[in-house]
Amino acid sequence: MIYGQVLLDGLIVGLMFALVAMGLSLIYGVMNIVNFAHGEFMMLAMYFCFFAWSLFGIDPLVSTPLAAVVMFFVGVAVYRLLIRHVLGASMVAQIFATFGLLLFIQAAANFFWKADVRSIPTSWAAGNFQIAGLFFSGPEVIAGLGALLTAGALYWFIHRTETGLALQAVAEDPQAARLMGIDSDRMFAIAWGVSCAVVAIGGGLLSTYYAISPLAGSRWALPAFVAVAIGGFGSISGAFFGGIIIGVVQTAGGFFTSPSYKLLFVYGLYLLIVFWRPYGLLGRR
């Protein structure tokens, strides 16, 4: 039974990793940029929900969609002001652009809201229950279901809408897409907006049970890169399954050794995969 509990916990953590990883993979797939600041957008969404709750008494389950809308525009703004200008630059310059953004947003959060850990104890999602010997925490179950729904919506958006298909076309071959009349600059901006909105939903759902602090986002984003690599850089559905895998690996690894070593298993998994298949488990080229 205890293994069932480990699997369940890993699955829920994995669904959150999946949300983070899908946004990362979307940006990577469309414009070949590794966004180190991805977790910071998640952290901003957590603070958004925290202040909506503490200042106006709005429940995180209500403010999460609002956070997604706000972060969509933040994502578009970041693309327009910064990312667009480093698209043609070297990989190193691109990495430093997004890494500088990580430092900047984290330090700004520290400056404005201090490093204190905050939480939202009275969300509607609060409460626990038990089914067949397995413990379920209300906020975590709701977060898991929300993540699943969001992942489904993103999949539908990418594969069934005209904008989503245009995004795929740009990812496949930007020049050919341009010849077909697709405005790749607009597509890049949309990819950033959608990616940030998706990770904001993750942040909002997490804020009902996870400690909110300026460092909260990066704890999710770095392991999520492993999920992206497992799924093959740029593959949205690959990133989803990669997220679930690292959630289970991390939880099980921490359970069998010590929680402070749980990330070692995730990082080790990345190395195993790229040494075995240098372009990712499902990757091509």
Next chain:
Amino acid sequence: MTAWLGRRVEGLPVAAIVVLFAALALYPLLTALPFWRHIVIMSMLYGAMGVAWNILGGLAGQVSFGHGLYFGIGAYTAAYCYKAFGLAPLLSVPIAIAISTLAAVLIGLPTFRLRGHYFVLASVFIMEGIYVVVSNWDQLGAAIGLEYPVYRAQGFLDALWHGQFPGKLPYYYGALGLFVLALVAFRVIQRSPFGMFLVAIREEQDAALSLGVDVARYKLYALIVSAAITTLCGTFYAQYVLYVEPMSTVSLVVSLEICFIAILGGIGTLWGPALGAFVIVPLTELLRAYLSGRIALDMSALSGGGLMAWLEYYARGGGGNLDILAYGLVIILIARFQPAGVLGFIRRID
């Protein structure tokens, strides 16, 4: 007779180089204030590491975000050997370099097969993994680290043996020595056939491979040399601050700082990383000294104080971290407006 003074070493006339290094050697005469000496010591130390990083990152084109590991090996080996066996730090240097060479081989062999982002992320995850291990390793003091017992040396040789000097001056010239050593090593490699193989690998790996260049071997040699110099800097750092802990040695942040200094100055050039260090290290040290020291009021005292109280709170430094805020902004602006580095900017003005 004096014609050699007019010769140029990567664009910089020999006369200018002589003047610059004479100025560096004489700088301690200018100020006895520890803080101002400290800034230049750190600039030269990080300059040495930036130049060492550049052997691998600039010449061979392998962008490693994991050099904090070699820095940490130097620092931890010295601290551990001194505390556990009373070994003189100078004698622990060969041990540290042996360990770093072993680590370089173990890490380099599998990772050098990876390219682009896959290589970068592998170095990031190895660095983070090692950070987790070190901060849970009890013999190394875990997250708290190792602190040196204070030793009052009798004379210079005794101080050298114990690696603890009373003032900053010996450290100053130690750092200058490392800085010059790194620059000379870079220059020698750059001008040698080995350096040309590295550049060939960077420019067109497949072409180099097809011409019979043993790509894997030369990348590994570049990493070993680069790691050895970084390890030496780590030992020096441990003796300088007399305290070793994970966050300031084997962390991703330190690794990125090393790499950023090289990139800021101009990747692959001799003087770039040296210049980068003298721009970014004083900037961060000054920001840290003047901005992060302003500890804020307790936030709870503010509730009910209205907008003015909040503005005052931020004016006094808010929750801190303004130094990192500014640092992040500098990185963003350089990546955005001058992706080729500061040296590229100077060249453009020429």
